Structure formats: structure tokens, C-alpha cells
Amino acid sequence: xxxxxxxxAVPGAVLWRAGGPGGGSGGMVLPDGCMDLLWVDxxxxxxxxxxxxxxxxxxxxxxxxxxxxxxxxxxxxxGVPAHxxxxxxxxxxxxxxxxxxxxxxxxxxxxxxPRAGLEELAARRAAGAGPPDPVTAEVAARLRAGEAVAAxxxxxxxxxxxxxxxxxxxFGYGPRTLGRVLRMRRALALARSGMRYAxxxxxxxxxxxxxxxxxxxxxxxxxxxxYTAGSGRGTYEGSAGAPGADSExxxxxxxxxxxxxxxx
Numbered sequence: 001x002x003x004x005x006x007x008x009a010v011p012g013a014v015l016w017r018a019g020g021p022g023g024g025s026g027g028m029v030l031p032d033g034c035m036d037l038l039w040v041d042x043x044x045x046x047x048x049x050x051x052x053x054x055x056x057x058x059x060x061x062x063x064x065x066x067x068x069x070x071x072x073x074x075x076x077x078x079g080v081p082a083h084x085x086x087x088x089x090x091x092x093x094x095x096x097x098x099x100x101x102x103x104x105x106x107x108x109x110x111x112x113x114p115r116a117g118l119e120e121l122a123a124r125r126a127a128g129a130g131p132p133d134p135v136t137a138e139v140a141a142r143l144r145a146g147e148a149v150a151a152x153x154x155x156x157x158x159x160x161x162x163x164x165x166x167x168x169x170x171f172g173y174g175p176r177t178l179g180r181v182l183r184m185r186r187a188l189a190l191a192r193s194g195m196r197y198a199x200x201x202x203x204x205x206x207x208x209x210x211x212x213x214x215x216x217x218x219x220x221x222x223x224x225x226x227y228t229a230g231s232g233r234g235t236y237e238g239s240a241g242a243p244g245a246d247s248e249x250x251x252x253x254x255x256x257x258x259x260x261x262x263x264x
Contacts, residue, residue: 001018001019002017002018003017003018004017008119009119009122009123010122011132012069012073013067013068013119015067015068016067017113018065019062027055027056027057028220028222029054029055030050030185030219031049031050031052031185033049033178033181033182034049034069035068035069035074035078035085036068036069037066037118038059038065039066039105039108040059040064040065041062041063042106042109043091043105044105044108045090046074046085046090046092047059047066047088047089048085048086048087048089048172049082049086049171049173050087051087051181051219052221053219053221065115067122069122070140071170071171071178072133072136072137073132075170076125076129076132076133077126077129078095081168081169081170082168082170083168086172092105104121135166136170136171143175146179146183147179152175153175181219184204184219184220187200191227197209197212197213197224200212212224
């Protein structure tokens, strides 16, 4: 079972919940540039941005709820730079005082739908953090559109080294890696729609089909053929595990959004 809905209170965020027989077994979680705040069987956890596929089941549990936060927006809410959480799933108690983390987990769990509790928590943290960084948002948007890093740096008025440092804090990795991840997600969505691979490569901005194949193998740990065959059966899950899921901001082109149906 998997359900999701756009957040009305946190711009660019998506609320999701999952559960059912099998808990955290099966599937792979693919990079998507997003971070998630999770409620898992009464615990609060954070899923950082990924540079590689992760097995669904890395975080054990049977009932999952999450808020998927658009690229670059989570660090201000969590109070830690994104690179600290890269390729990690950690208990919130490792980042915040343990007593406060337990209190908040209980509060989220007291809602009829834990997603509502996560949304309330994220909205309050966002309000306390102040307005979002417009540079971070513009960088993510330009990279999603396929612009080169040099062009992005010039557009936002930063040198490439400074852009790299700011991207590490905001996204968990440099702009080139984020651009590769977002381009791969765009390609996977196109491939799953039935487009021929050569056309996918051209539409997503790869040099050729071989370049596309190398990037999918490097970032997703699979081939396009295996991905498209498995996505219909849940063999290869995106970061939230829902085929065709879509959100503006929190990776509008992720074929399966952040925070897996079994784990993030």
C-alpha cells in the first residue's frame, strides 16, 4: 500500500504513507535529490540525499509515513548541513536532543494520520527558519532544467567553487552530482513511459544512448531494461516507491518519489 499527497503547508513537499505485509522487504531506493523526515513504527528518522541505490529494508518497519522535502530545503528545517546526512538514514535523536525527538515522535503518532503530524512539525520548523534561500531554489531549478554548472554559477552570481560549497550544505553533494541525479530521474520517467532509449537519451540531455546507460548503471545500479521491467512489479523502487508519483519542487520528475514505500 502506498499513498501520497502534496503538502498544503510546506511548499514543494509531498506527504506519503506506506505499509502492509512484508514491511521493509524488497526493492531498491534510487537517488532523487530529496530528503525525508520519516515516522516509522513510532520513531522519527531522517533520510539524507543519496549518491547510490539503497536496499529497501535498510530501515526496518511495518508502517511508514513521511514528508519528502524538495531539494535544498531540509537543512534549514533540521539544523544540519545536508552533506552530514548524505547516503545515511539516522534517528532524529542523533541530530536533536533525544528527549525532544521522543516527544515529537509521540506527538506525530497521536495524529490519526501521522503525515499530518509530520506536516505540522515541518511547517513549524520552516516558519522558525525564515524564508527559503532563493539561490538554492534557483540552483535546483536550473539544474533540473539541464543547465551546465558553469552557466548556473554565472546565473546566480557565484564562482563554481563557492557554488560547490553551498551545494554541499544545501543538497548534500555538489551541483554536478545533483544535476546528474535529476537528469537520471528525468530519463527513468521517460523510459518508463515507453519512449525508446535513444530518444530518452536525447530528450534527457545525454550525449548518446551509451552515456545514458553508463549513468543509470552508476547512479541506479541497474540497467534501463531491468528498471522498466521491474518498475511495474515494484522490483526497482524510487525513493518513495510509487510508480508515476509526481510533485512540483520535490522532484517533479521522479518516477517514484522520495522515502520508499518500505523505507527511505
